[in-house]
Amino acid sequence: MNERLHLALLRGAALLVRAPEREEWLAEWRAELWYVGRTQRTSFCLGAFRDAYWLRRNGPAPVYLQSPWHCLALLATLAALSLCLAFQLPLPRDILLSPQLPTGLVSITGIPLEDYRQLPVATSRSAFYGPVRFREGNLNVALASRNLFDLLNVSLAPVANPLVLINGDARLIGSSLSVAGRAAQVAATLSNRAWQLPGSANAWLLVDDQTLATESLGYVVAQMNPSTTNISVPHSNSSVARFICVPLAAPKLLVAFLVMMMAVTLVLPAVTTMSLGEYPGRHARRWIFLAAKSALVLVIVLFGSLDLFSLIALHLEAHAMIVGSVIGLRWVLIDQRRRCPVCLRVLTNPTTIGEPSRTLLEWYGTELICTKGHGLLHVPEMRNSYSEQRWLRLDSSWSGLF
Amino acid sequence: MILQAIHAGHGYGFSVMEMTGLPSGTVYPAMRRLERDELIRSQWEKPSIAEAELRPPRKYYKLTRAGKATLDASQKRYPLIAKLIPAAEEVEQG
Numbered sequence: 001m002n003e004r005l006h007l008a009l010l011r012g013a014a015l016l017v018r019a020p021e022r023e024e025w026l027a028e029w030r031a032e033l034w035y036v037g038r039t040q041r042t043s044f045c046l047g048a049f050r051d052a053y054w055l056r057r058n059g060p061a062p063v064y065l066q067s068p069w070h071c072l073a074l075l076a077t078l079a080a081l082s083l084c085l086a087f088q089l090p091l092p093r094d095i096l097l098s099p100q101l102p103t104g105l106v107s108i109t110g111i112p113l114e115d116y117r118q119l120p121v122a123t124s125r126s127a128f129y130g131p132v133r134f135r136e137g138n139l140n141v142a143l144a145s146r147n148l149f150d151l152l153n154v155s156l157a158p159v160a161n162p163l164v165l166i167n168g169d170a171r172l173i174g175s176s177l178s179v180a181g182r183a184a185q186v187a188a189t190l191s192n193r194a195w196q197l198p199g200s201a202n203a204w205l206l207v208d209d210q211t212l213a214t215e216s217l218g219y220v221v222a223q224m225n226p227s228t229t230n231i232s233v234p235h236s237n238s239s240v241a242r243f244i245c246v247p248l249a250a251p252k253l254l255v256a257f258l259v260m261m262m263a264v265t266l267v268l269p270a271v272t273t274m275s276l277g278e279y280p281g282r283h284a285r286r287w288i289f290l291a292a293k294s295a296l297v298l299v300i301v302l303f304g305s306l307d308l309f310s311l312i313a314l315h316l317e318a319h320a321m322i323v324g325s326v327i328g329l330r331w332v333l334i335d336q337r338r339r340c341p342v343c344l345r346v347l348t349n350p351t352t353i354g355e356p357s358r359t360l361l362e363w364y365g366t367e368l369i370c371t372k373g374h375g376l377l378h379v380p381e382m383r384n385s386y387s388e389q390r391w392l393r394l395d396s397s398w399s400g401l402f
Numbered sequence: 403m404i405l406q407a408i409h410a411g412h413g414y415g416f417s418v419m420e421m422t423g424l425p426s427g428t429v430y431p432a433m434r435r436l437e438r439d440e441l442i443r444s445q446w447e448k449p450s451i452a453e454a455e456l457r458p459p460r461k462y463y464k465l466t467r468a469g470k471a472t473l474d475a476s477q478k479r480y481p482l483i484a485k486l487i488p489a490a491e492e493v494e495q496g
Contacts, residue, residue: 027446031458032416044416047426054431352439357479379453 006033016052018059022315025051061338061346068289068344071335075296082303088168090191091310092303101196102153106228106245108220109198115241116220126222129149129213132201134180139165139178144208151221152197154188156206162187164204166195177392179205197221197248215296221248257302260318264325272330276337277377284342290336297328318344334339337376340370341391347377356381363387373399404432405465405473406487408442413462421487433463441469 007230010033014026020389029048050198065071086092114126129144141163149156149164156162157173161184165172167190176185184205224231224245233241279286301324309317338347347368354364365380375394380387407421419429436442442463452459465473477484 028415028461032414034458035414035416044426047428047430050427051430054427055434058435316431323451350438352435355476 005043009042010048013045013048013052016049017055018062020060021055025055032246051190052278058350060348061335065335065345068339072289072292072296075249075293075300079296079299079303082177082300082307085307086303089307089310092306095306101248102151102223104223104225105151105248106222106224107186107198107248108222108231108245110244111171111220111243115243117209118235119220119231121222121224121231125151125224126220128209128220129197129199129204130218131199131216134205136177136179136203139179139203140201141161141203141205142199143212144204144206145212146206148204148206148221149188151223154190154194157185159185159187160183162206164206165189166204167192178393179203183363190391256318260321260325263322264329267322267326268329268333271326272333273383274333275383275388276333277391279341279391280393285344286336286339286341289339289344290332293332293335294329297332299327301325301328337379337389338368340372340374340377342374343372345370345371345372353378373401403431403483403487404436405441405469405476406483408463409465409470409473410431410487412487413464414460415463418463436469437463439468440466442466 007030010026010029013029014022017025025048029045029051033041033044052162057318060066063070064074086096111128113128113130116126119126119334125146127145130142132140132142134141139141154164156164159174161182163179163186164178165183165186165188165216168186170189171187172187172189176183178184187206220243222245228245230242230244233243235241275289301321305317305324307318309320335346339345340347348371349369350366351368352365353367354362356364363378363380365378366383368377373394375402377389378392379389383389403422403424404418407418410421412418415430415433418424418433419426422429424432433442437444443466444461444463446461447459450457455474470476
């Protein structure tokens, strides 16, 4: 049993090794495992994962990432795929296409219908909706003012007794239903995400304010100054009822993205060095490539997170976006550091130069070369403020060697 | 240390691990780097030898000429290395 587990661990580690070297490494690990003592076998197998990680980190970049154009084409394809998938899957599509709430809307919760009628706000700019009033099969129906969805910028089909379904099939629009003995026609269907107000029902029957009737407390949506924090309604017995107004901020994808980027900017320097090294001369293409790569990676992370978490039905998109952006941008910086600044191809043939014992007196690190003969990159083994990776340009007199 | 261990006759990965005390996950990458820098070279044992002894074939490592020169330079600088990892014959005699 243990033998199988160890073999499975080695096979798992081998999967992390690039295909051409996989068999060789697996054979060596398996051969070595035979000699390892029983008590050390598990730690030996776990060490194989460190070997594989080292190989991935220090081995040559995959062929499809070596050329800058192939790299950008691959990233663009992934970005396009994640974007297309986002518009196909229901949850990401709702987030992307859900109607934005108009500015200046406030919500009041737990207000009696009588007090709503006394509010010092024009009835055309306010709407009342109550808790669930009827149950019709699977439908929990609540009553709402006729202009509720106008205030929310949701367009309705022109029908006599409009009913709005949450999570309903769009093909139902125009069909008739009987709700609590009265006929109603489906005027619109909304997704769960599109309903962004307090209170929940899966069908809203829209009626005139005069016919609204409920003894329960309800909700009000009103268009007023968003800085209004509370509103008073005088009662006939000279008492005053005060209600708290909560502004309904329109959730903007751009704002969420900017907040995410701020978090990523704070975390990124902790997981990788931000310096791209010393490169004499101007290399505008290098910066354009970096910007394009970063933009594509962010698109992949943004829409990929939405797609993935909608498939596994977990609301962890925001967390995944932040973690994914940090990992993605870390890769962008690492990839950028190992490219030739002239042709942007991945540098090859790493060679260790010097010895660790000479760190203080001499240069010690790895030298990489551009196969097109543009230059050499010297990467110090120990990065510090005075020892950055440096690019050594080779002039045309060296071209005969390449 | 790894060069000294290989030179001392500990010619395969696990033996180097045992002798140097370095963990798995450190020794093999280090040996790959030494191989990449042409300080050591590796060779799989003939399967017939391993089959005769009812064990899997080993991958043996040997020092190259450049590896021997590097080891000599290291030993001059750090004579303790040779004492820490003596050659296999010396251990048997001792």
